Amino acid sequence: MISTVGVIGAGSMGTAVAQSISGRAGEVIIFGRRQEIVDSINHDNHNTMYFPGLRLRPNIRARVMNDRRDLADCEVVIIAVPSSEVRSVVNAAGDGLADRYLITMAKGLEYPSLKTMSEIIREETGNPDIACFSGPTFADEIAYGHIAGATIGVGDDPSLRATMSDLFGEFILDFSDDIRAVELCGVLKNVYAIGTGMWDSVYSNHNEHYTFLNMCYKEMCIFLRAISLDEGIFTKFCCFGDFNLTANVDKSRNRTLGLMVGKKIVKTPYLESGVTFEGSRSVKGIIELAKNHDIDIPIARFVYDVLSGNNNVRISVDTLVRRTA
Numbered sequence: 186m187i188s189t190v191g192v193i194g195a196g197s198m199g200t201a202v203a204q205s206i207s208g209r210a211g212e213v214i215i216f217g218r219r220q221e222i223v224d225s226i227n228h229d230n231h232n233t234m235y236f237p238g239l240r241l242r243p244n245i246r247a248r249v250m251n252d253r254r255d256l257a258d259c260e261v262v263i264i265a266v267p268s269s270e271v272r273s274v275v276n277a278a279g280d281g282l283a284d285r286y287l288i289t290m291a292k293g294l295e296y297p298s299l300k301t302m303s304e305i306i307r308e309e310t311g312n313p314d315i316a317c318f319s320g321p322t323f324a325d326e327i328a329y330g331h332i333a334g335a336t337i338g339v340g341d342d343p344s345l346r347a348t349m350s351d352l353f354g355e356f357i358l359d360f361s362d363d364i365r366a367v368e369l370c371g372v373l374k375n376v377y378a379i380g381t382g383m384w385d386s387v388y389s390n391h392n393e394h395y396t397f398l399n400m401c402y403k404e405m406c407i408f409l410r411a412i413s414l415d416e417g418i419f420t421k422f423c424c425f426g427d428f429n430l431t432a433n434v435d436k437s438r439n440r441t442l443g444l445m446v447g448k449k450i451v452k453t454p455y456l457e458s459g460v461t462f463e464g465s466r467s468v469k470g471i472i473e474l475a476k477n478h479d480i481d482i483p484i485a486r487f488v489y490d491v492l493s494g495n496n497n498v499r500i501s502v503d504t505l506v507r508r509t510a
């Protein structure tokens with residue numbers, strides 16, 4: 186059993202994953218930013234901000250990370266902060282992350298570097314032992330121990346792979362050795378979930394919804410076929426499962442963002458609310474990446490146009506329908 190796992194990020198996913206793996210590690214330390222959350226975990230076994238009703242297991246402790254030596258005891262470190270924060274977080278942790286197994290939960294694409302999170306982490310830490318975790322995994326459901334499937338993107342180091350299998354043994358797992366493709370699935374599905382929300386704000390019949398869903402999945406597969414070395418990626422949890430979860434379920438923040446923009450409930454959604462909308466940050470990068478690979482992705486461009494305020498959703502949807510008919 187792993188003795189100590191560090192989880193950077195005391196939000197929904199950091200707390201949920203800490204609870205899920207806590208039976209498989211001696212101790213789990215959540216590194217948070219806010220003293221009151223750290224205190225509530227240490228004194229009360231609750232993260233009162235994110236899961237006030239959930240009793241955390243007693244081997245979950247919390248700390249505010251003051252310096253890189255705080256990570257010294259952790260054999261494995263899980264990074265569960267928003268993608269926009271990953272570079273600064275790992276940079277601040279510096280050589281505290283140098284020689285241990287690292288796992289990224291964050292889903293995003295840095296712009297304009299077009300780097301995925303594992304690539305940023307490798308660049309900042311020089312550590313090649315990085316895996317990513319991605320799948321149909323709403324944090325609240327993980328926290329309460331419901332079944333979930335996940336894909337682990339991991340290279341061919343057998344020891345790292347075995348550690349991932351042990352640590353995430355509460356999940357139904359599949360694996361891919363194309364880490365970048367697994368991460369890009371997580372980026373793409375957020376973009377198409379926003380698009381599906383926009384579409385559903387205009388068209389509300391079942392036929393219409395599933396027609397668009399199919400169009401999105403087809404575009405996602407065209408993209409992945411052009412960039413992925415893993416021919417089996419399309420049926421893995423990070424791809425089909427996560428795409429369906431995020432595009433279909435109203436609990437998804439990105440789908441909800443699309444619905445709100447489509448219904449004109451929000452005009453300038455860009456990150457002002459403080460809620461994590463990873464898809465809206467990544468859509469520009471996805472379009473540029475597609476251009477570099479000569480891939481046509483009209484639905485992603487439609488999402489970008491609407492989010493940029495360039496277009497009225499109804500007119501954009503009509504144009505899209507005419508174009509793909």
Ligand SMILES: NC(=O)c1ccc[n+]([C@@H]2O[C@H](COP(=O)([O-])OP(=O)(O)OC[C@H]3O[C@@H](n4cnc5c(N)ncnc54)[C@H](O)[C@@H]3O)[C@@H](O)[C@H]2O)c1
Nearest residue numbers: 194195196197198265266267268270290291292318320322
């Ligand atoms: N892999 C998966 O299956 C999966 C599922 C859900 C979410 N996620 C990803 O996990 C990441 C976090 O999402 P979330 O839902 O937990 O978001 P959240 O907004 O609930 O929590 C983010 C937490 O990170 C903290 N944080 C932000 N900047 C920080 C910094 N510089 N240093 C330390 N802490 C910092 C915030 O204070 C907050 O507590 C996102 O990238 C999201 O896409 C992954």
